[in-house]
Amino acid sequence: MEQNEGRTRAPIEHAQSPAAIPEAEHPDYLAGRMSDADDASGPVDTRGFTPVPDGPLPDPLPGPFPLPVPEPRLPLPGPFPGPIVPLPAFCMAVSGRYRHVQPTLSTPLPTPIPGPARPVPVTPFNLLRITVRVDVDRFFPQNRISIEVSRIFPASSAHAIAEVTSDKCTAMNRRTVTANIVYRDGNAALIPGTTVTFTARRTTGLGYGAYELTLSGGGITPRKYMLAFQSRYFDSVEFEVDRVDNAGTIVTAYDTGSHPTRPATLPAETLSLASIFQRAGFDVSMSPNTTVIPTSGAGANGTWSDTEMHNAMVTYWSRFANKPQWALWVLYAARHDQGQSLGGVMFDDIGPNHRQGTALFTDSFIQNAPPGDANPAAWRNRMQFWTAVHEMGHAFNLAHSWQKALGTPQGAPGDPWIPLANEPEARSFMNYPYNVSGGQAAFFGDFAFRFSDDELVFMRHAPRRFVQMGNSNWFENHGFEAPDPLRHSGNWRLSVRPNRAENSYRFLEPVTMEMKLENTSGSPVLVEADLLADGRHVTVFVQREGGALRQWRPMITRCHEPHADRLESGAAIYGAQMISTSTDGWLIDEPGFYKVQVAIDMGAEIVVSNVLRLYVAPPVSAEEGAVAADYFTEDVARVMAFAGAPQLSSAEDVLRRVVKTCATNPAALHAEVALTNPQLRDFKVLEDGKGGKGLVIRAQAAKVDQAAKAQVAALLKEPQKAADTVGHIPYFAQLRTVAEMMEADGNEKGALDLMKRTVEVMKQRKILASVIDNAERRIKRRG
Amino acid sequence: MPDEEDDDGGLHRVEFHFQEGFTGQSFEILVAGKLRASVTARTRFQTGLAHIEPVMLRDGEEVIIRQKDTGAQRKVHLHPGRPFVTLTLVNGALKIDALDQTPGYL
Known part of the structure; x- marks a missing residue:
């Protein structure tokens, strides 16, 4: 792995600075759901709850938390003319990423000591890592819920995508989204059932406080998973933009109102590379480590080959590593070896980790505004910006719009991840503007600066290895996933x-x-x-x-x-x-x-x-084989695990048989300890009382001498063998127990002698010095 | 430049753009019955381009594209002012067009 931290950085000149319309005011932003719509057949008409029809949504609009809400229905004073129409309930946006959490069963531990924070487990063991992506509102909702399950141990993973069939807001911030699973990948047993239900509801405040996922259908017992909100985005990604020194001023933002050829409904705003991908569902950060690369990096001819760009990526990208990561390098260069006909390329199908680097070429055909264009400068800016997003889309493993159906199912390279139809007329970043009917003017006249729905479904919900940079090879997205490392x-x-x-x-x-x-x-x-x-x-x-x-x-x-x-x-x-x-x-x-x-x-x-x-x-003897059927039973297991259970008399009989007939087998030592351990103390048993007294507790009197003698013989006659089979920790713990019982029974000398012999064995076994030290101090305290 | 001419006049540069659908097929470009270029084409999905082969032609020369493994061949109809010949392979058959401007790839 190579990293380029510490390299000298230089600021990059950008043609424009970004200033996108705030999402709450954007017509493409869906802020939530009203109670009067109960299916997913169409988007919620946000005009119904905006103060001004067709105007902006109230600010701040329900983001995850503080929000303007319908006023509570308080009793109104006196008679009031006309019927009172209750306000519809409103449910805030729920789209985003969630993770499965388990309820905490114990008290949190005290604040960690200074130093790096190290979480201390306070929850039961959680074998499943579950990530849920809910996509029903905010920008360009796709009405999908996808579930990613990773069973950490033994490693296995699964992925499922469900299409929303119902989306209900039944009360203030009480929302239920139901979806049917339509796509599976990986170990299907990890995501059983056919139906996914996501619920979000208030708890103590106005905002959502509890989220839950339920898997049901297909004859399974419904499974519920408590969720925690993680992000309004589906994943996080970092972009680093570098430029070659002869690439000129680069365009990383575009004013959508600057060129007259645009949809009448397209809001005028300045979009950036980040805002485009944020609206696609990603939490984008722009790396501050921008670099101006000297032209010499392009080789003697001054143009760039794919290999030269890959080398430049390795050298100049601060995040470069030969591993999958949500990070992408974007290079603005002047010209590719191919000449002016190449406007940009996702060049990185080189090496073991593809799709980490893209480039666009400022001295290429994308600078050639059509003759007579109304605003050639804006056209060039738009084309350069569009090309940058297009190439970055390839890094998310998006194919061209007309290539989506390439390949055949069954996992050959080039297969679509799900059967897809070509979209040769799509107004998407992934189409060629000049290839649609009517040419580039027709394209940009109807282009809303977004990816197509199919592309958004892929970016937001496909198995993440298909999408993440450096993961699945470019254009290969059907291979069975090895479990996540x-x-x-x-x-x-x-x-x-x-x-x-x-x-x-x-x-x-x-x-x-x-x-x-x-x-x-x-x-x-x-x-x-x-x-x-x-x-x-x-x-x-x-x-x-x-x-x-x-x-x-x-x-x-x-x-x-x-x-x-x-x-x-x-x-x-x-x-x-x-x-x-x-x-x-x-x-x-x-x-x-x-x-x-x-x-x-x-x-x-x-x-x-x-x-x-x-x-x-x-088995080494007929006796060992013969006793096996009686030995490998639940009762014997309990006697062994509890180190004695006198009430399980038949199991104890089996252990006595082991002691007698399999004396050389280490199992006999375990059996001896289990049989005699209860005798080290007064042992309480629950019995059926006579004369209708019901259950009564009876104490069996301790036989410490007898039990200790048997245990010492078992544990110390051949201490190496005994320690081997019992295990260091339980072995020395048992010897200590025996000594303490002897001491409590008045046999101080015997106890002390046993302690000393125990220390000898500890030293022979070379156990931790601190443990030996503790044992010796206990001996000293007894004089 | 694709539309450049030599001093004799009538000698033109024509670019053959092997674009979509190629998976490693080999082709020969025959000019006036003689082999002028051999091309192995494999489309690169990022750009929708497999290979660009420039060829200098005189006016009126016949150009034939022959697929080596199948022997199938197609005559290329050249148009004055359209020096960019695009070739795509659709269901095993070559589709050939001529353009007046260089195709752009992204």
Whole structure:
């Protein structure tokens, strides 16, 4: 990747400065919807709620928030002549981009410590990134809702476009838009159903406060997604305009009233490159890094080849990178190698990332006003401005108006993204003005300085890779999308590991994975200390090779008050989870290879771990095979997960059988711990009381000595083997529990001895010095 | 310039603009029965242009465009004052026009 930051910049002279009509006053701007229209068959007549018919809309008109609204219907004093006609309700504009948000389930964490802001997750894990683009008002509404779903992990994506069939304003800022899905791309299962319903309503104020998307139809159970408004635009893009020093004064804005050949209804205003694309739905920023390029860059002949322009783009464009990005370089040069016949070109079909650069040529036929033209100077300005937008349109992967039907479906290069009809007479930036019937005068006499509806649908709603610069190759837009690469901020590193020498497990042996989340941001951050341990924030997927991918759902999740701790740069938090069992059964219950991957939602990004491949050996004895059918059951899974469940007696029987008949299998160690763990304390069980007493709680008396002896034997007889199979974190936690129970039971000496032996194993296992230090301090406190 | 003439008079520059519909087909331009130029044309969608081939012609010379792979050929009717010959391939057939001004590409 190359960047050109820091290059000397020079201001560029522009022929005119932009001053477009404010949108609220523009006749093409649709500010919202009245309650008396309930379908999308035609645009709302905004004159009905303007103070002056055909005049401008009230200012400020409903933008996202403060707005003039119909007066509330207050009780009127005394008798009033004639019937009172209620004012129609008005719903403000809703077009724009939304994203799916999940309701917050816990209290926000305290304000982060100084330094780069690092979001701390306070919501449940969000596997789906959903972006919704609603297009029913503002400039040139296309009556579409498009949905972009990206399942971060396991990676998959989908895109759907729905055509609006109903758009209702049922009360003040209570709007419901219904649409039928007509186009799909990617993994259709991610966007089930056939109908999309978007609702926007007030909550506490006058403006919209709640947005929701519902997918329904096609026999599915309706799915609802809470949305948050992101932008009135569908995407953001940055343009950088550079000029070659002999290109003269360049035209980046045009006064639509300056040439007499124009539609009578065309408002006189000064349009800029930015305003054209803003009205097409993009949040445009103009790069301040404009450059005047010396003529020498064009080579010895002084004209430009496509390759020379590409090289210039690499050199002079401050944003150049070999990657997809919403950014475009626009070059104004004098002449192309082809000569005067080339007025402009989207030259960038070179290299791995197309459509990043366009050029127009000021010394070309676009300077040749027709003989006898009423205002040749305005004609030239208009043609240069029009050409710049035209070439920039190519960078958005727009074809010429007469080329839209080129290619055949099924994904060959040149295919239209959806079947399209040619528009040879379109009054669009993408047509050639001089090729329509009647020539350029007929074109500009009916040209409203906009893209066609088909083009706007493509720019606003097509799968974004088709449109985004540097993404799909020029003119190729039917290829199946590889899932979006995960976005990495570099602030976190998540790893999953077994903490044992080999990733191989015996048949029946529960698999425990240790997770490590490291702060790689370079600054201290606040992070929830139990993020990896509480079972609420991590998502684990397990896939047996050749089998289905399954999500691990922990049998235990721990809810607690948020407590964010300072995590220094380079430091990490840890957690361990037994992933063999899930709430819907055993995930690892057959011999073979498995893949394990973990992800965690850090708010601003999904952090994904390495993929760990592990092996589960076949049974080594007839007993292991024989017990499998009884062992891989939900009850046994619960006993193992809860480290004991005396009420599940049949499951405990199975574990006793494992201890007895599969003694060399590490599963026997787990079974021993699970069987004896409840005996470390008085263990309460719920029983059916006799004599009609209903359910009663009964405490089983602790047998600490007996249980501790069994556990110490299991955990310390072969400590390396035990630590390998149980996993560092749960292994040392269990030893500590045993010691504490012994201590509480009055066996201080035994507890102290166990603590010392635990530290020895910690040192042998070379675990974190801080953990060993803590354990030794606990020993010291006990004298 | 396309309309330039040599000192003898009658020698004109004519530009053959291979525009839309070409996907790599090869053509020969035959002048008075002799091969004058070979062209492989592939339309560039950005501009709607595949190739521009300038050829110097004398008045009255017969020009034939022959598609190499199919052998199909078309006689080009040249018009005085229309030195820009545009060729497009539509459903496998060549469409040929002559213009008085250079076609512009964008």
